Structure formats: structure tokens, C-alpha cells
Amino acid sequence: MANEPVSVVFKLYCLTVMTVVAATYTVALRYTRTVSQGLYFSTTAVCITEVIKLFLSLGMLARESGSLDRLQTSVTKHVFRSPKELLKLSVPSVVYAIQNNMAFLALSNLDAAVYQVTYQLKIPCTALCTVLMLNRSLSRLQWISVFLLCGGVTLVQWHPVESTKVQVEQNPFLGFIAIAVAVLCSGFAGVYFEKVLKSSDTSLWVRNIQMYLSGIAVTLLGVFISDGPKVLEKGFFYGYTPWVCFVVFLASVGGLYTSVVVKYTDNIMKGFSAAAAIVLSTVASVLLFGLQITATFASGALLVCVSIYLYGLPTEDTTKLSRAEPPKDKEATQKLITV
Template identity: 80%
Template sequence: SAMANEPASVVFKVYCLTVMTLVAATYTVTLRYTRTVSSDMYFSTTAVCMAEVIKLALSLGMLARESGGFSRWKSALVDHVVRSPRELLKLSVPSIVYAIQNNMAFIALSNLDAAVYQVTYQLKIPCTALCTVLMLHRSLSQLQWFSVFMLCVGVTLVQWKPAELTKVQVVQSPFIGFFAVAIAVLCSGFAGVYFEKVLKSSDTSLWVRNIQMYLSGILVTGIGVYLTDGPHVMAQGFFYGYTPWVCLVVFLASVGGLYTSVVVKYTDNIMKSFSAAAAIVLSTVASVLLFGLQITVTFGTGALLVCISIYLYGLPKQDTSVLARPDASKPTREKIIPM
């Protein structure tokens, strides 16, 4: 794979980030529509499982395109999937961790006020940055750290909703809620950076890696269907309540997942967080136009912070090596060292 070794062009990176952002925004709006407007409610667990199946199918197709012939495609699959149980296990880690993350998010939402949950859950952005520094031995400039936390605040404000005065039926435990959020945040940061490390530490094709990951993804989400909606799915069928709109949601989730893996391969997980933030802003704007939501001052402020933080993070790093050195009085040596 020649592409794996060449650095991706800036245009390609921007294209991938843009598509990923637009797909995520469309997905959010469509998902909201299917969860509020449609009559027969589909099982969300089956939708998640179907998205993994489609991701696998699309990745198989992309690998076929990359291999350029059936025999090479088949041998790639045999080598990397059938004969590599260790590689499969290695890539089942993110799938399992994401499953834990989703369950923790559910527990957290059941035990915390929605607004509190939104704020604490955004800590996954700095957590991802921290995992990137620790696991990939990368350094972030002070400005980049600042932009990461600014993004965190921006996303929080964008999603801030004034508390609805509803009586909570279940007994909530803030301690359990915060504990669940903490685990979800750590899972989110770890799983993303772990996948990035696996992608970048070898020349194995991105599509092979995706196939390895989505195989375990199908298994994990399939178990999720069985545990959560087993009896209902048995009674009403796997595709109960599926409309063309629901199919679109599943398709968008799949395409979004593939673009996410491309973005992680050619940029990094922190850029993924920035793209996700931009998608939240876009989908809210779209919801205003489609569902008549009211734009608030907090949303406007948050959206502005998100945009500024994305800009700041992308600025070229300032070279502070001269300033950092104690012997900065000898600048002649600095000039010789190529940066």
C-alpha cells in the first residue's frame, strides 16, 4: 500500500475532516428526527449493530479496491483475519472499551442532571489529548492545550440547556453518575488513541485494520442487542420499525465511522474531537432551521469558542527551543541545527 507511507496532502485531510463533520451533523439531525417523529420505534441496539455490519461490508469493498484483484484480496483476508487471532484480539480492545463507554454513559445519564452530564462528559476532549501525549509520546504546545480546554468549554456551552422542571422518577445517585462519567471519559480517550497507535505503528492497510475491528464490533454490538432487546427483537423482528429514514441513520453512522478511521490515520484523535465539536454546532444550527429550536446566547458564545479553538489548534507550533535552553546566549549553534 503506497498510500500508507506517503504523508496525506493537506487537501485530503481537510476533505476527510469536512466530510466527517458534515456526515456527523446530518446523522445527529436525522437521528433526532427518527427518535421523535416516527411512529413505530425501532430498537437502537439493532441500528448500532447494523452500522457495524455495513462498516465491515464497506471496508471489505475498499480493501478489494486497494488490492486490485480477487486473489490478493483473498490472501490479505486470510493472512490478516483468519490466521491472525492475535491481531483480531488486539483490535477487539477498542470495540469492548467503546461498549463499556456507551453503557457508562447510559448509567451516568440515569444518575445525573442532563446539563451536569454534558459538562463532565466533555472532559473526554482533554482526556484524549492526555492519552495522545502519554501513549503516542507526542507533545502539544501551550497554545494547543489552551485550545483543547477552550474547545471543552465551547462544546459545553453549545449543548447547554436550561434545566427542565420535571420531577425525576428514579432515585439518582450523583456519586454513581460521576463515577460512570469518569470511566466513560477514560474509555473514550483510551480507545481512540489505542486505535490510532495500532494504525500508525505498522504498515498494515487501514482497511485491514478496520475489518479486524468491525468483526469484533459486530460481535460486541450483537451481544448488546441480545442483552438489551432480546425478547422484543425475537417477538417483533430485528428490523422492526425501520423506515427509509432509519436506514439513512444507519448508513450515515457507517460512513461516519469509516471517515473517522481515515481521519485518525492521517491526522489524529484530537482533530477528531475538533471535528465532532464542529458537527455539534452545525447540527444545532440545522435543528434551528428544521425543528424551530431557539438559539440562545450560550449557544452563540459556545459556537464562537469552538471556532476559535479549532483555529488556534491548527496554528503552526511556535519554535521555543531557543528560549527553553539555558544557554540561549549562544544562538549560533541553534541556526545550524535543521528543524
């Protein structure tokens, strides 16, 4: 948490923003994937998101540099004259590209509430990657919360709930596999990127630019491998509606905004935010998609919310973990990447 004093009102504002962004993105993305006619190509949406993030990072680097000359010097030095660094950052670029495309596939086959709950598996996945790749330790309470979370997700997936107002064909098993791949990608890429950040004093926004440049190349390749003939026939922006543009906006700008406000909150508030996003997604799914809530789903969702809260509780053992944590700015940038 930032050292400067922050009012309770501002913390609540941050909590509200994070919750609304997370829930709205999931529900809006689900809505755009339930349209049976003129469905847009998800690969192009992922590519556009990378482009927007690149320009946002350039803007932030310009602000950090203080002048256009310094910006040009920094970009030339760290981007055009550093092919090894670009190659190094191409690893998370590929992984994040897979993750983002899996999110579209998952929400094409699963309800937003089910997705929101199941996607919390990124917490134990990130914890495991942190232990293995960064040699950190987790407290006993955190490990208990990880197992509780896995149990809650198992309950949610035990008897998949149905959405009565969705007419498109769905494959819940395929949706779960897509989420599983997405959370694995999220955990590995997030920890890998943090390790790269700690290996040098290079500006965080420079690292973002390096990764987004690689990301654009990777996602463009994905567009033409997956949807190449269709894109050439119908156009890159085929099927785009205001809702689709809104989803792209949330994916690119929402992550940046959330990363800025997250540094003013603590783990407990972030846990509340995740739990509240699950509740909002569930309510929206009932109203918009006719989601039928079952006792199994409700029990699993509640268990996930409790585990998220427990995971964020401060304990004595977590000092082992926090000792190796990067400065908050690095943590904030990492959150931008993983959204």
C-alpha cells in the same frame, strides 16, 4: 496534508462535505430518536453499521490487494489464523460499541446542537490519552484551547436549553453522562487503535476487518443483552424507516468518505468544519425541534468554536507531536473508525 497539490476549490469541497456529513448525521439521528411510536432498537442500528463497515473494508482491501486470490490469502493469514490479533482488536471493538450506543442514548435526551457542542470534549480526551499512552507533547496553545473548550462546554450545560417541538420524555443529565462516556471511549479507543497500527506493518484495512469482526460479535451480544426479548418479539428491523436507514448509511459510509477527503485538508480546515457543523446543527435544531437559544448556550458554543480553531493552529511546539505521527493513510483510517 497530502504532498500532491490540491486546488482551493477541492479543499472547499472537502470542507463542505465534512461539515454537512457531521451536522446531518447528528440532526438525523436526533430526529429518529424523537419519534414516540414504534421506536427502533438503537443496538441493532449499531450492529448493522459494523456489518456495513466490514464489507466496505473488505472492498477496500480487495482494491489494495489487486486480486481475489491475494485478498483471500490476506484474510486467511491475518484473520482466520491470527486469533491473538483478533483478541487485540477486540478491545477497541468493545469500546467503540459502547461509544456508539452512548451516542444514541445521548441524542435521545439532548438536542442535536447541545450534543454537537458537548461532543467536542473528545478533543481534550484524545489529547490526554495521546500524552499518556503515546508519550507525545502538546503545545502551550493547544493546552490553552483544551481548557477553553472545557469552559465552553460547561457554559452550554450550565442551563440546558429546551426544544419546544419535542414531545418525548427526556433526561438531560442522563444525556450528558452518555456523552461523557462516549468521549472517554472515543479518546481511548482512537489512541489505542493508532498504537496498534504503529506496532506492525499490517495493512490498515486488515486491521479494520479484524476490529469490525470483533465489533459485530460484541454488538450482537449487546443486542440480545439489552433488547433480546423485544427483538425476538418484534423483529430485528422493527421501527426502521427511511430516516433510520439514512442514519445507518451516514454512520457507515459517511465515516469512510470523510476519512478520504480529510487527508487533503489541514487542521485549520478541520477546525472550521467542526465549528460550521455546530452552527448548522444549531440552525437545524431551531427550525426542526424548536430549540430556544440562550445567551449562555451562544457564549459556550462560540467559545468551543474558537478553541477548536486555536487547537488546529500550527505552532513550533507541535513538531514534538507531529514527529511521532503515523503516515496520513493511517490517520485517515483512524478517522474512519471514530465516526
